[in-house]
Amino acid sequence: MGRMHADEHAIDTALVRRLVDGQFPAWADRPITALASGGTVNAVYRLGADLTVRLPLTAGGASDIAKERRALSALGELxxxxxxxxxxxxxAEGYPWPWAVHGWLDGSPALEGREAPARDLAEFVLALRANRADGPPAYRGQSLSTVDMATRRAIDELSRTDEVFDPAAALAVWAEALAAPQWTAPPSWVHADLMPSNLLLRDGRLSGVLDWATAGLGDPACDLIPAWNLLTAAGREIFRDAVGADDATWERGRGRALSMAVIQLPYYRHTNPVISANARYVLTELGCRPAP
Structure with missing residues (x-):
C-alpha cells in the first residue's frame, strides 16, 4: 500500500504502541501488528488476539469514529x-484525532470473482433494512444525482488514462441509472459500503460485516453494490432474487457501483491495489472493460 491521501497522517507501530500504553495500560503487554488492508479511511492494527486498533488517516475520517459508534449502538439483531x-x-503523542479499539472478528475478507454466499448476503441486507431505529442519513444513501458531476468527470478522466476503458458503455450505464425511478418509500437502514474487504467469510458463509461509519438511513439501492463488486453473473442473479430488488432499485444499485468504481480507479490506481483491482472488476462486470 502506498500513501493514499495528500493530507494523510504518518502512522506506524511505534505510534500505536505509545497511544495504547499511555491510555490503556492494561493492554501494554499485548503485541501490536500492522494489518494489510484495502481500507482507505483507517490504518488498522491487531492488538493481541482479540482486539484491533483503528486510526483515521485524515481529518476527514476522524468523525467516523463517533459515526460508527452511533450506528453500531442502533443496530438490531443481525x-x-x-x-x-x-x-x-x-x-496524543502527536496524533491529532480520536481513535478506536474494536473487538476482533474471525474470518477472511471476501474476494471479487470468487465463490461467495449470495443468499447470506441478501439475508444480511434484508435484516439490516428491517431495523426500525432512527438513524442519520447514510453516506451514499442519497439520490445518484448528487454524484452526477463527479461521476462524469471520473469517466472523462478514465477515458484519457485507461486505454481499455469504454466511456460510451459507462455513460450508458450511468444514464440508465439516473433515469430509473427514485426511491419514494421511507429510507431504510443501509450499510452503504459493502466492499469485499468489509465482508468476512468463514467456511464459505458470510460471518461478519466491518466498517459501519457509512451506515444510516437511505436508498436501499446502495447496498446492492456487491452484485457487481463481488459476485459473478450467476451469484448476481441469486442475490437479486433473494433480496427482491425491483428493476428501478437494481438500476440505481448498478449506477452506484459504476460511480464508485470510476471515481476509485484513477484516485487509487498507484496507491491501493486492493481498491483499484476491485474497481477494474466492477467495470468489467458492467461491460465497460474487457475481461482480463
Missing amino acids: PVAVPPVVAVGEP
Missing part, C-alpha cells in the same frame, strides 16, 4: 457478527 467498540482513545 444474522452476522459486527465488531464491538471496546474503547475510544484520545489525541
Whole structure:
C-alpha cells in the first residue's frame, strides 16, 4: 500500500504502541501488528488476539469514529457478527484525532470473482433494512444525482488514462441509472459500503460485516453494490432474487457501483491495489472493460 491521501497522517507501530500504553495500560503487554488492508479511511492494527486498533488517516475520517459508534449502538439483531467498540482513545503523542479499539472478528475478507454466499448476503441486507431505529442519513444513501458531476468527470478522466476503458458503455450505464425511478418509500437502514474487504467469510458463509461509519438511513439501492463488486453473473442473479430488488432499485444499485468504481480507479490506481483491482472488476462486470 502506498500513501493514499495528500493530507494523510504518518502512522506506524511505534505510534500505536505509545497511544495504547499511555491510555490503556492494561493492554501494554499485548503485541501490536500492522494489518494489510484495502481500507482507505483507517490504518488498522491487531492488538493481541482479540482486539484491533483503528486510526483515521485524515481529518476527514476522524468523525467516523463517533459515526460508527452511533450506528453500531442502533443496530438490531443481525444474522452476522459486527465488531464491538471496546474503547475510544484520545489525541496524543502527536496524533491529532480520536481513535478506536474494536473487538476482533474471525474470518477472511471476501474476494471479487470468487465463490461467495449470495443468499447470506441478501439475508444480511434484508435484516439490516428491517431495523426500525432512527438513524442519520447514510453516506451514499442519497439520490445518484448528487454524484452526477463527479461521476462524469471520473469517466472523462478514465477515458484519457485507461486505454481499455469504454466511456460510451459507462455513460450508458450511468444514464440508465439516473433515469430509473427514485426511491419514494421511507429510507431504510443501509450499510452503504459493502466492499469485499468489509465482508468476512468463514467456511464459505458470510460471518461478519466491518466498517459501519457509512451506515444510516437511505436508498436501499446502495447496498446492492456487491452484485457487481463481488459476485459473478450467476451469484448476481441469486442475490437479486433473494433480496427482491425491483428493476428501478437494481438500476440505481448498478449506477452506484459504476460511480464508485470510476471515481476509485484513477484516485487509487498507484496507491491501493486492493481498491483499484476491485474497481477494474466492477467495470468489467458492467461491460465497460474487457475481461482480463
